[in-house]
Amino acid sequence: MPVDVIQSVKLDDEKNALILLDQTLLPNEKVFLELTKVEGIWDAIYELKVRGAPAIGIAAAYGVYLGTKMSKAENYDQLYEDFKKVKDYFATSRPTAVNLFWALDRMEARFKKEAGKTAVEVKQALKEEADLIRAEDEKVCEAIGRYALSLLKPGMGLLTHCNAGTIATAKYGTALAPIYLGQQQGYNFKVYADETRPLLQGARLTAWELQEAGVDVTLICDNMASIVMKEGKIQAVLVGCDRVAANGDAANKIGTSGVAILAKHYNIPFYVCAPLSTVDLNCNTGADIHIELRPGEEITKKWYEKPMAPEGVKTYNPAFDVTDNELITAIITENGIAYPPYTESLPKMFKKE
Known part of the structure; x- marks a missing residue:
């Protein structure tokens, strides 16, 4: 297809x-x-x-x-x-x-x-x-998609957070690339997309583009990831990222680290799909990654006809969080799959270029 x-x-x-x-x-x-x-x-x-x-x-x-x-x-x-x-x-x-x-x-x-x-x-x-x-x-x-697909089996339930699809890249996406390639090969994945507060990239973008492509996609609220994992609906988590540190810590849309913690608890593999252009070997750990703070209005009233929080309430709205490397099963690049320890495996990905 x-x-x-x-x-x-x-x-x-x-x-x-x-x-x-x-x-x-x-x-x-x-x-x-x-x-x-x-x-x-x-x-x-x-x-x-x-x-x-x-x-x-x-x-x-x-x-x-x-x-x-x-x-x-x-x-x-x-x-x-x-x-x-x-x-x-x-x-x-x-x-x-x-x-x-x-x-x-x-x-x-x-x-x-x-x-x-x-x-x-x-x-x-x-x-x-x-x-x-x-x-x-x-x-x-496409290369990331092929490597990621090698880790998956037909009929799997997959969870993704934010949007790492074709509209976020030149084509195919990163975390969604194996889903598209699998769709072409009849894998019939069942994808669960977190809504991804506060900007709803999962609801507005991932759910939209997967549905457009004919993929079996189910939208869930961010706080529902635990129950779908507990119910056995998820066999792997696939996310993109905005920056990977040399030790394998990965910054992605806010909420990703929480999904990784849940996946660890339920013994579900958690994969980060990262182009090598996103891997920053000059950045030692996730603590060195600058986290963007965005306006509080995105939380209090952006998606509502009327404000849904008290006027003047304090807000804290980081756009990203950092997933610790110990929670990441593998980092999938265009040159192959990096496994822990990432301080050794990530540099080897560059040497394949």
Whole structure:
């Protein structure tokens, strides 16, 4: 069965525009934004109109290309000054997602590689690099899906948290990639999607895209994960991530660590699907990962016609948490499956490149 793939991030070079699926409007509206200004692209990243670590990286790469393309600089050095301003600006949009910085640094490395060339030639090189980042991500997701599928059996019940699907990447997704590949091969997985408070990426996005693809998907509230595990409905947990530390600690959407603790209690394997661009060997442990705090209004009134909390109540709204490596059964990358101890297995994944 073919997978109905939605390309959530793409470049329209003729219009000098980045085309983004506005994920904040799903599942009720499927709207593609046509963004021609760097401020609009920055806002789309910050406001989660584009989200998912790989998709953020792709959007940032195209964003820095378009911002540099608009420069009127006539030589390499002047163009680099303009490029750096755009790059540094995008770096302020989402502090936790390592793919953002990975993509921006890769664009800068390509810029420097073109030293001595004309401004026109450098701009074209930046476009080529951004296109490569998108194309490579598609291959990465498929490879992660194949490795993850090797750990699963037909008919399994799978739990996932947040959204690590095709709309969060170039294609297939990370944690959802084995589900899509399994769908093509008749595995008939039964997927349970946590709603993922407070932004409901599981309810609005994962449930939506899996249903669109014909996957058997059941939506549950975040606090229902324990009972479906206890009832024997779940045989494996698959999640994506925004950053993996050198010791295997993994930052993902808030609530992921709680799911991992439950999986450990019920003896259910907990798999993190992580492109190597998300693995940060310079980050020693999860304690070194910056956790983004978001506005309290997301908790108190974002999804309600009227506020559902007392006016003026204090809120604490971290967007991510860190799952300790001891709770992670394996980290699945495009170059293979890393098992504990991760300080030894993760570096070996890079050596396969």
